[in-house]
Amino acid sequence: MSPEPNPARHDRDSVARSALALLDEVGLADLSMRRIAAGLDVQPSALYWHFASKQELLAELADRITASIPRGSADVLATARGIRDALFAYRDGAELVLSTYALQLGSSQAQSALTEALRAQGATAPEDRGAAILHFVLGHATLVQQRMHADSYGALPDAGEVDVTAGLDRVFDLGITALAGELSAPVTPPHARA
Amino acid sequence: MSPEPNPARHDRDSVARSALALLDEVGLADLSMRRIAAGLDVQPSALYWHFASKQELLAELADRITASIPRGSADVLATARGIRDALFAYRDGAELVLSTYALQLGSSQAQSALTEALRAQGATAPEDRGAAILHFVLGHATLVQQRMHADSYGALPDAGEVDVTAGLDRVFDLGITALAGELSAPVTPPHARA
DNA sequence: ACCTGAACACCGTTCAAGT
DNA sequence: ACCTGAACACCGTTCAAGT
Numbered sequence: 001m002s003p004e005p006n007p008a009r010h011d012r013d014s015v016a017r018s019a020l021a022l023l024d025e026v027g028l029a030d031l032s033m034r035r036i037a038a039g040l041d042v043q044p045s046a047l048y049w050h051f052a053s054k055q056e057l058l059a060e061l062a063d064r065i066t067a068s069i070p071r072g073s074a075d076v077l078a079t080a081r082g083i084r085d086a087l088f089a090y091r092d093g094a095e096l097v098l099s100t101y102a103l104q105l106g107s108s109q110a111q112s113a114l115t116e117a118l119r120a121q122g123a124t125a126p127e128d129r130g131a132a133i134l135h136f137v138l139g140h141a142t143l144v145q146q147r148m149h150a151d152s153y154g155a156l157p158d159a160g161e162v163d164v165t166a167g168l169d170r171v172f173d174l175g176i177t178a179l180a181g182e183l184s185a186p187v188t189p190p191h192a193r194a
Numbered sequence: 195m196s197p198e199p200n201p202a203r204h205d206r207d208s209v210a211r212s213a214l215a216l217l218d219e220v221g222l223a224d225l226s227m228r229r230i231a232a233g234l235d236v237q238p239s240a241l242y243w244h245f246a247s248k249q250e251l252l253a254e255l256a257d258r259i260t261a262s263i264p265r266g267s268a269d270v271l272a273t274a275r276g277i278r279d280a281l282f283a284y285r286d287g288a289e290l291v292l293s294t295y296a297l298q299l300g301s302s303q304a305q306s307a308l309t310e311a312l313r314a315q316g317a318t319a320p321e322d323r324g325a326a327i328l329h330f331v332l333g334h335a336t337l338v339q340q341r342m343h344a345d346s347y348g349a350l351p352d353a354g355e356v357d358v359t360a361g362l363d364r365v366f367d368l369g370i371t372a373l374a375g376e377l378s379a380p381v382t383p384p385h386a387r388a
Numbered sequence: 389a390c391c392t393g394a395a396c397a398c399c400g401t402t403c404a405a406g407t
Numbered sequence: 408a409c410c411t412g413a414a415c416a417c418c419g420t421t422c423a424a425g426t
Binding site: 101131135138172 | 289295319322323326330333334336365368372373375
Binding site for chain 3: 032033034044045048053054
């Protein structure tokens with residue numbers, strides 16, 4: 001029957017989940033430790049019981065975003081789209097993962113998924129291709145996501161284009177198929193038929 | 195013969211040049227308006243006479259970095275390397291240009307240089323390929339530059355690798371040549387010889 | 389034309405102290 | 408084990424006022 005003076009005790013998981021939801025609401029630039037704390041009805045200093053620094057919290061968020069990447073596909077294009085869509089699932093997801101990626105070369109979920117698909121497809125140099133595709137996806141998704149956000153606030157000069165993101169899907173598909181190398185379809189040169 | 199009480203009057207150019215030098219010294223994260231002002235022996239508010247916001251100043255720095263991209267080459271790989279090296283010329287140059295790129299689709303120096311080289315090479319869909327290559331270069335250069343900075347401060351887990359950036363040049367070349375499409379060298383299939 | 393001074397509304401982080 | 412309260416050293420930006 002206690003009036004619950006402060007029953008709001010949290011753990012690492014609840015802090016991360018609240019921060020991830022806030023990221024999606026306000027974006028990376030406005031995701032401050034003080035805002036996260038306010039969302040949890042807690043003082044900012046309380047967060048430092050669960051995470052050593054903001055950097056560590058952001059790395060955890062990046063891990064959660066990349067954790068939802070579907071694995072096991074033998075199709076490189078489908079795998080790459082899965083990575084892109086996981087980045088798109090949260091506001092500024094691509095930028096967050098990109099800026100966090102270099103620090104944690106351990107948990108590169110995405111890269112191994114790509115390398116596996118490339119190997120299943122019989123591509124040459126699957127490791128290098130996997131790295132190249134990941135760099136492309138991160139750069140592409142970051143730019144697209146920025147642009148989406150920018151022209152949703154009318155910050156972009158209206159160049160008379162109907163849709164600013166038109167053609168970006170085409171660029172993505174072209175990039176992935178080019179980087180994946182020869183297609184998996186059986187190469188049957190014309191002179192070998194008949 | 196006045197004792198020069200405050201002869202330190204600046205213009206847009208001197209502010210930008212000082213800020214660019216400071217970027218190279220301290221990196222993007224520590225490039226504050228107050229630091230830039232201190233470097234010019236001026237109050238922070240003085241900067242707002244020359245630039246409307248920090249964002250506008252950063253855009254100017256990104257423009258100066260991309261302005262030094264060599265143009266007119268018909269070699270796609272050489273053009274791409276020129277872009278990468280321009281980004282590498284300043285600390286956090288890639289990240290700055292990447293985070294600024296979406297806002298100023300007018301001054302895309304880099305993209306048109308690539309499209310020109312692709313056209314000279316006779317590549318198919320030179321516009322889309324130019325965009326894809328630019329996305330790849332920006333993602334790649336950002337990751338490499340981050341990683342260089344991270345392990346110069348020992349922030350990276352030592353995975354027993356001799357050189358962390360080893361192989362990244364290989365990944366870059368593979369990415370560019372794949373994205374550039376068929377080589378300009380005459381395709382001579384084996385069965386056509388002899 | 390260019391800058392100062394002071395203020396406003398914020399930051400990330402530390403640390404003793406509370407429960 | 409988890410949090411408060413207070414402090415420290417910072418931020419970007421505005422605006423009246425000075426020269």
